Amino acid sequence: MIFDFAHVAQIAPSCSNNQPWRFIFVYKEEQLRKLFTTLTPHNNWIEKASMMIAVFSNPKFDCAIKERQYYLFDTGFAVAFIMLRATELGLVAHPIAGFNEEQAKQILGIPEEMRLITFIIIGKHSSKINPVLSENMKLGEKQRPPRKELSKIIHINEYGNNLESQ
Ligand SMILES: Cc1cc2nc3c(=O)[nH]c(=O)nc-3n(C[C@H](O)[C@H](O)[C@H](O)COP(=O)(O)O)c2cc1C
Numbered sequence: 001m002i003f004d005f006a007h008v009a010q011i012a013p014s015c016s017n018n019q020p021w022r023f024i025f026v027y028k029e030e031q032l033r034k035l036f037t038t039l040t041p042h043n044n045w046i047e048k049a050s051m052m053i054a055v056f057s058n059p060k061f062d063c064a065i066k067e068r069q070y071y072l073f074d075t076g077f078a079v080a081f082i083m084l085r086a087t088e089l090g091l092v093a094h095p096i097a098g099f100n101e102e103q104a105k106q107i108l109g110i111p112e113e114m115r116l117i118t119f120i121i122i123g124k125h126s127s128k129i130n131p132v133l134s135e136n137m138k139l140g141e142k143q144r145p146p147r148k149e150l151s152k153i154i155h156i157n158e159y160g161n162n163l164e165s166q
Pocket residue numbers: 043095096097098099118140144145
């Protein structure tokens with residue numbers, strides 16, 4: 001499975017083909033337990049996960065065009081590809097931001113100059129809803145949360161000309 005994920009991440013597009021993404025696949029129980037201590041309290045559902053993928057990069061690894069820094073954008077592509085592949089394999093892949101970056105970097109030995117951007121939590125589907133989930137999260141398990149109207153996010157030909165005015 002690790003090679004599956006690694007290969008789809010490898011083919012993601014990146015600015016000047018810089019490939020700024022780096023990953024640590026963590027599945028050793030002892031190491032997972034250490035990482036669980038870095039999670040924010042509402043992320044305690046993760047304690048049932050069988051693998052956490054640490055996703056990190058360095059702003060210097062990728063294009064910066066004035067203030068447009070592409071390392072996060074390009075690494076996001078690689079993450080999305082891994083999520084799609086996990087879904088294809090029948091697994092659940094969930095990215096998170098709720099963790100203590102400094103603590104997690106120390107546990108994993110990630111050098112100071114790197115940004116630990118996310119963990120992708122990998123697990124199996126379960127027919128039982130985890131009781132530690134908040135009411136909102138339980139709802140989200142049954143039905144994906146609402147999306148903004150298309151007219152709020154799409155503009156046609158110029159800013160402010162949205163779908164409603166077509
Ligand atoms: C950058 C990012 C950070 C996220 N952080 C968390 C998190 O810390 N904990 C969590 O339970 N979900 C987290 N999520 C999941 C989002 O809450 C979820 O994708 C969103 O509510 C939409 O739900 P859906 O993906 O089921 O459609 C994160 C998603 C992204 C893209």
